[in-house]
Amino acid sequence: MMSFASCSTFLERIPTIHTSQDHNIAEYRDSLGIFMFSGVLNRIRSAFGPAPEDQRTEKQKAGDAAEDAAAKWLKTEKRFRILERNWRFGRGEIDIIAVDRETMVFVEVRARAVGALVSGYHSVNQKKRDTLRNCALAYLKRTRPYPRHFRFDIVEVELNNGAVGDLRHFEHVPIFHKQDRPTHS
Secondary structure, X not given: OOOHHHHHHHHHOOOOOEOOOOOEHHHHHHHHOHHHHHHHHHHHHHHOOOOOHHHOOHHHHHHHHHHHHHHHHHHHOOOXXXXXXXXXXXXXXXXXXXXXXXXXXXXXXXXXXXXOOOOOOOOOOHHHHHHHHHHHHHHHHHOOOOOOEEEEEEEEEEEEOOEEEEEEEEOOXXXXXXXXXXXXX
């Protein structure tokens, strides 16, 4: 399997292809919009997994540090049992899947700068909530026995120049619908 770096190198080496009208792909890409082209490249890159540690951006490294801090805090302070980290389904990902006593908990971790104008809770918009809900339901379908109780939480991790600061835990964030609940006989 090709690594992220070799995939990028491969994509850069693709020769310019000319059509019968003598227009190259770059002109078509520009006419369709750079967003479509970059979206395709991002999908290709994501198929090869995350970038190696030395190629990760500062934002990605800060997000990783926030997720590590949140998982450690949930495990030690809240006594959660961590089942999965970065569980992917389709194009979505759940940062942490854990168990709190008898409740399965799906956790989204949001890293925020000190004094950020938008809180971690409010940064999870409806589209993201729908994606997280679909991921959680896919995970629940694979889980045996099906948990009687489940919920969604958000953990906001405050970062100050890359250092982890305060953590805020928002429990029972409403993303699930009534019909998502299991029927018990």
